[in-house]
Amino acid sequence: MLAKFIRSLGYAWSGIRFGIRTQRHVRFHLLAASVVSILASFLSLTRMEWAVLLLTFALVIAAELINTAIEQAVDLASPGQHPVAKAAKDAAAGAVLVTAVTAVIIGLLIIGPPLWHIFMK
Template sequence: MNVRKFFGSFRFAVEGVRTAMYEQNLKFHLASAAVVLIAGIVTDLTIIEWCIIILMIAIVIGAELINTAIERVVDLASPEIHPLAKQAKDIAAGAVLVFALASVIIGLLIFLPKWL
């Protein structure tokens, strides 16, 4: 294994995250994650609850990164408006929505009993 090449690949990954940081939806997910992390600190979550919260944040942000990549590839492959291109982008966005809604439900299941 080429160690230099291996660690160089991290540079590309970080560049990808930095590029996606300009996306409005990713900014929203990151801001939401910050609010949830602060709420978790204030609420004194258990280690298991922290693991679940961190996993859900990672899933939603990861899904948003994949969605952004799909949108860019579709735009490159089909610069003109095409029904299949729209469907691909809508489906990818729908996947993010499913994960985001699941994370909200899980967050409510974790936080509400502690707050009420």
């Protein structure tokens, strides 16, 4: 039971590594999350603000990994060009865009005002 759980964690970790290795957008979002975290660590954020930031990072990275899974599955099912393949990939990319735009707005709402305060002092 425990061994099976650990094996499943290994599969999930290898999926994350695949996303990081092959998808430049995954790497970009990880970098953006790191930069925001470093900036945020200099600000006196509340636990709730940190929770919202972490949830936002997780949402964007998870959306990128699901997008990667959909791209892989579509390429396997439809190696040639097909309008349904395009619709599937574009919808998955749209989902990532929704989370990324929301993340930028949340980032501006949470770290924007304290950063503004520091730089305008």
